[in-house]
Amino acid sequence: MSIGIHDLAVSTAHHVVDLAELAEATGVDPAKYQIGLGQDRMSFPAPDEDIVTMGAAAALPLLERHGTDGIRTVLFATESGVDQSKSAGLFVHELLGLPRTMRVAEFKQACYGATAALQSALGIVARNPRERVLVIASDVARYELDTPGEPTQGAGAVAMLVSADPALLAIEPVSGVAARDVDDFWRPNDSTTAVVDGRLSLTAYLGALTTAWDDFAAGGGVGAGQIDRFCFHQPFTKMARKALKGLAQHTGVELGDELQEATFAYNRELGNTYTASLYAGLAALLDQDDTLAGTRIGLFSYGSGAVGEFFTGIVQPGYQEQRRCEAVTAELAGRVPLSLSEYRELHATEHASGTDLETPRVTQGPFRFAGIRRQARQYEATQG
Ligand SMILES: CC(C)(COP(=O)(O)OP(=O)(O)OC[C@H]1O[C@@H](n2cnc3c(N)ncnc32)[C@H](O)[C@@H]1OP(=O)(O)O)[C@@H](O)C(=O)NCCC(=O)NCCS
Numbered sequence: 232m233s234i235g236i237h238d239l240a241v242s243t244a245h246h247v248v249d250l251a252e253l254a255e256a257t258g259v260d261p262a263k264y265q266i267g268l269g270q271d272r273m274s275f276p277a278p279d280e281d282i283v284t285m286g287a288a289a290a291l292p293l294l295e296r297h298g299t300d301g302i303r304t305v306l307f308a309t310e311s312g313v314d315q316s317k318s319a320g321l322f323v324h325e326l327l328g329l330p331r332t333m334r335v336a337e338f339k340q341a342c343y344g345a346t347a348a349l350q351s352a353l354g355i356v357a358r359n360p361r362e363r364v365l366v367i368a369s370d371v372a373r374y375e376l377d378t379p380g381e382p383t384q385g386a387g388a389v390a391m392l393v394s395a396d397p398a399l400l401a402i403e404p405v406s407g408v409a410a411r412d413v414d415d416f417w418r419p420n421d422s423t424t425a426v427v428d429g430r431l432s433l434t435a436y437l438g439a440l441t442t443a444w445d446d447f448a449a450g451g452g453v454g455a456g457q458i459d460r461f462c463f464h465q466p467f468t469k470m471a472r473k474a475l476k477g478l479a480q481h482t483g484v485e486l487g488d489e490l491q492e493a494t495f496a497y498n499r500e501l502g503n504t505y506t507a508s509l510y511a512g513l514a515a516l517l518d519q520d521d522t523l524a525g526t527r528i529g530l531f532s533y534g535s536g537a538v539g540e541f542f543t544g545i546v547q548p549g550y551q552e553q554r555r556c557e558a559v560t561a562e563l564a565g566r567v568p569l570s571l572s573e574y575r576e577l578h579a580t581e582h583a584s585g586t587d588l589e590t591p592r593v594t595q596g597p598f599r600f601a602g603i604r605r606q607a608r609q610y611e612a613t614q615g
Contacts, residue, residue: 232360232395232396233395233396233397233401233402233545234353234356234357234360234393234394234395234397234401234402235353235393235394235397235399235400235401235402235544235547236349236391236392236393236397236399236400236402236513236544237297237363237391237392237393237394237397237398237399238293238296238297238391238392238398238399238553239293239389239390239391239392239399239510239513239514239517239555240289240290240291240292240293240389240390240514240555240558241289241387241388241389241497241507241511241514241555241558241559241562242285242286242288242289242387242388242389242390242562242596243274243285243386243387243388243501243504243562243563243566244274244275244276244277244280244285244371244386244387244566244594245276245277245280245566245567245593245594245595245596246274246275246276246277246566246567246568246569246574246577247272247273247274247275247500247563247566247567247568247569248272248273248275248384248568248569248571248574249271249272249568250264250265250270250271250272250273250382251264251265251271252571253381253382253571253574254382256571257377264382267469268382268383268467268468268469269467269468269469269470269472269495269499270382270383270467270468270498270499270502271499271500272499272500272502273382273383273384273385273386273501273502273503274385274386274387274500274501274502274504274566275384275386275569275574275577275578276371276386277593277594278577278580278590278591278593278600279590279591279592279593279594279599279600279601280386280593280594280596280599280600281311281313281371281600282309282311282312282313282319282369282370282371282388283313283319283322283323283326283369283598283600283608283610284594284596284598284599284600284610285369285386285387285388285596286307286309286319286320286323286367286368286369286388286390287322287323287326287327287597287598287610288388288596288597288598289367289369289388289389289390290323290327290365290367290390291327291597292558293365293390293391293392294327294329294365296553297363297392299329299330300363301361301362301363301394302329302330302333302362302363302364302365302392303332303333303334303362303363303364304333304334304335304352304355304362304364304365305320305323305324305329305333305334305335305336305364305365305367306320306335306336306337306338306348306351306352306364306365306366306367307319307320307323307335307336307337307338307348307367307369308337308338308339308344308345308347308348308366308367308368308369308506309337309338309339309344309368309369309370309505309506310339310341310342310344310370310372310418310425310505310506310534311370311371311372311373311418311505312337312339313608314608315420318335318336318337319337319369320335320336320337320367321335322608322610323367325610326598326610326611326612329365338351340534340536340538341416341417341505341534341535341536341537341538342370342464342466342505342506342508342509342532342533342534342535343506343532343533343534343538343539343540344368344506344534345366345368345389345506345507345509345510345532346509346532346534346540346542347538348366348368349366349391349393349402350406350540351364352364352366352391352393353393353402355393356393356394356395360395361395363392363393363394364392364393364394365390365391365392365393366390366391366392366393367388367389367390367391368388368389368390368391368504368505368506368507368510369387369388369389369504369506369507370386370387370388370503370504370505370506370507371385371386372384372385372386372425372466372502372503372504372505373423373424373425373578374424374425374427375424376575376578376579378427379429380425380427380429382467383466383467383502383503384502384503385498385501385502385503385504386501386502386504387501387502387504387507387511388504388507389504389507389510389511389514391510397547398547398549398550398552398553399517399546399547399550399553400513400517400528400544400545400546400547400550401544401545401547402542402543402544403527403542403543403544403545405447405450405451405452405453405542405543406447406450406540406541406542407442407443407444407445407446407447407448407449407450407452407540407541407542408443408446408538408539408540409438409439409440409442409443409446409537409538409539409540410537410538410539411435411438411439411442411537412536412537413431413435413535413536413537414428414431415427415428415431415432415435415535415536415537416428416432416535416536417535417536423581427535432466432535433470433473435535435537436464436466436470436474436533436535436537436539437473437474437477439533439537439538439539440463440474440477440478440481440531440533440539440541441477441478441481442539443531443539443540443541444478444481444482444541446541447541447542452541452543453527453543454482454484455478455479455482455484455486455529456484457527458490458527458528458529458543459490459523459526459527459528460490460491460493460494460516460520460523460526460527460528460529461475461478461486461490461491461494461528461529461530461531462491462494462509462512462513462516462528462529462530462531463475463491463494463509463512463530463531463533464508464509464512464531464532464533464534465494465495465498465503465508465509465511465512466503466505466508467503468495468498468499471491471494471495471512472488472491474531475488475490475491491516493515493516493519493520494512494513494515494516495512495515496515496518496519497511497512497514497515497559497563498511498512498515500563501563506534509530509531509532513528513530514555514559516528517546517550517554518554518555518556518559519556521551523546523550524546524547524548524549524550524551525545525546525548526545526546527543527544527545527546528543528544528545528546529541529542529543530542530543530544565595582603584603584606585606586603587602587603587604587605588602588603589601589602590602592613594613595613596613597612597613597614598610598611598612598613599611599612599613
């Protein structure tokens, strides 16, 4: 029996900011963002959107396609949690009308959280192959204005259904892991934006990759030459290019960018989606490349602070039958552009959790954040 990702879906926010416009307005050469960072645009949430609405929107098509039978667990991974105690997964559970017989929890370790959730899901299914697990990765990446991190913001969610005999990707058992306490990126409890040491985050990412790779090799993992495609965490897509180059140097195996080029398509548009980024890369790869059946993908997950994991999966025959291309392309194209002043105004908007709030109706997505009543967040379906 194999276990892995049976289906996955991507969702994003209502607005978009064009990085060429941001560059021009701030006196930066647009090529720095488009080529230097490998990013074209970044999604930005409307006032009635957040990680919950994006996460529920990503999960909805999975439930429509596969029903809820056997789903007894929802694992919600995020760095941009909306509550210190309650799992964002519980709001999603209600919005999606999932059965009451369910365990729901939130996973946190910066951008790595979704991989921790995925590994836990694999364990749950291994124990009882009749169960399926809904894993949701959803984040709003936000840095201070006028900082080097500003062009690497973004927003989006990926939902994955994890099951036995998966239709998309069977995850292989060997995993290489790496952990080290490092202050490269974090978000204090009273801050809506992340604190980041950009330079340190690059070296910490590359260090975690080589440590995880060595652990993967020591645990009996295949050689780099036996991996057909690579899909790495993409805080900005250029980072994955640096990482593959680093892995090639580390292993002495030639690994060209053509082995990962297809993974960039969605993330160049979404911006950084933290926990969702690696899996948005995987979605793009599965959507863009017709020659993957039976091939092995090497995935590297990194979360600042810092944890890394390298693992592999085998693409299943017939994976093309469940493509997301049209839906993702339409959602990306349908985003409403923000002018620079609108973006800055929205960026600066903060709401104290102690006062009631009714949000304006903006999002065209299936779910919305309606506001805050008696300090509790309220969500609703936009139709019906
Ligand atoms: C990544 C980050 C540090 C870059 O910030 P920065 O100091 O403004 O950017 P740099 O000066 O390093 O330039 C970025 C790239 O653009 C290139 N560049 C600069 N101007 C350019 C131009 N006109 N045309 C093409 N490329 C250009 C630089 O050479 C550099 O590429 P390289 O790293 O391959 O050499 C910053 O965006 C950040 O802090 N991001 C958040 C943290 C993050 O995402 N970390 C990743 C690990 S989790």
